[in-house]
Amino acid sequence: MGCWNPSIEKMPRKDLREVQYRLAKALISRIYETSEFYRRRMKEQGVRPDDIRTLEDIRKLPFMYKRDLRDNYPDGLFCTPRDELVRYHVSSGTTGKPTVVGYTRHDIENWSESLARAFSSCGLGRGDVLQVSYGYGLFTGGLGVHYGAERVGATVLPTSVGNTERQIELMQDLHTTAIACTPSYLLHIGEVAEKMGVSIRDDTDLRIGILGAEPWSEQMRDRIQDWLGIRAYDIYGTSELSGPMFTECSEQQGIHIWGDLALVEIVDPETGEVLSPGERGELVITILQKEAFPVIRYRVGDVTVMDEDPCACGRTHPRIRRIQGRVDDMLIVRGINVFPSQVEHALLEIPEVGRHFQIVVDRKGALDTMLVRVEVSEEAFSDKITDLMMIRKMVEHRLKSSLNVGVAVELVEPGSLPRFEGKAKKVVDRRSI
């Protein structure tokens, strides 16, 4: 697919690292001057801007956490005079205070540039009509995607969220070719359309979905693509980074993180140690060119894997895999980090069992035990005990190979497992330390 900024997107990796170093160095020097918060943090860590002599030296800097943002509400972390701000966004504060993000004109430009590259890499551009069904307003999704789409010359249809029947009518009348929304909302649109007698596949021009702002899976992608007849791309970002910034390219093999805009590290959530590409851990991001509200080594809390191999599309920037869960959900079983989402993904690949599960962690003597309770699917239920025992063995084996830790599996009756998301019910930790 067309490259928006080929000289940057296909820059040799070595040159990209040089650019990253130069930008990181400039950023750190600037915020040391302008931000009391960062200066104090760096002094506490005993590190000065001069100590940053290679790109790896950024690891000398302390991490930033969500609580730093809350503690400095509303604008204690801003590094530019207030009159340079052209916009605020505010993230919802489901726990504690909300966080406020400010943008200079240049920040908005870079955010739009990031999405312009991303959208071009999914084949979205001039001639397309992008229906933006993310919320507009304090949430970054609607306006962020809006500016990115205008930048590539697409026509924006800013429907925002809700009034699904009207969304479908407009989709038909104005020949929408792409939609940006949550994957679950797109499924809802598909269902409502069917009730209206409209087939998204046959009766609309929709061909691309830019989907995110909630966790979703490869299985969900397959379902959306097969059912609606479109290509569905994962989009990633959080308000702390600016908003949605990065997407997959047409290869659908991970999300390209533009290295000149963001520096990605993957760390062990427990120790903070930087992990190698291919290792699963917590995403840490430094936004390299942010003016108003820079984030340095920000612990996003999302779990993923970084991939530094060149992409088949020819872009050289590193990719991250689909977000696999939240660090808050992590369990440590016999010293191994286990995420409930790994169990979920493994089970989705096994048709003999349902998608619902419960993890029970216990301690026998000095040893942790992990039990995963699953339901036998209707198709796989056999009257023969030996068949059921084989299913159990097979699930144990598959879970062990994907989690790297031994797991016992228990088959339970359908409907007996918690149906709702959330760690509270999906994980029972009986260990008493």
Next chain:
Amino acid sequence: MEKPYIIKQISIFSENRPGRLAAIAGALRDAKINIFAFSIAEANGFGVVRALVDRPEDAHRTLTELGFRVSFTEVIGVKMRDEPGGLSEIASILGDAGINIEYAYAYSGKDGAVLIVRVDQVEDAIRQILGHGGELLKASLFR
């Protein structure tokens, strides 16, 4: 000619904990379904309740609607003499014909004793039993 003797047994997945059989039996009671015979096969942590009932389709639907995992399995019911040697006779016919019994259970009622058998080759088994003068329960009993 074998079809009239193939009986639909219902099999129900059950966790191995107190009250599960009561839940299944209670559901069948409420649907006014009579149980002729049943058995429980158990493994570590779970089991399968197998039952011959007078209305297998209704039982399947009722239990499925209540959230149970239910399937049909084809079995045969062989009438036995209710005296020493009754079981031996039937088992020998199947054994001599090289037919393997996967599982079996039995009941002894007012019309005599019946062996319910799940075999790998159900039609073969029916031919062998009938060919040796044995008697089988008719599937028409279970509607």
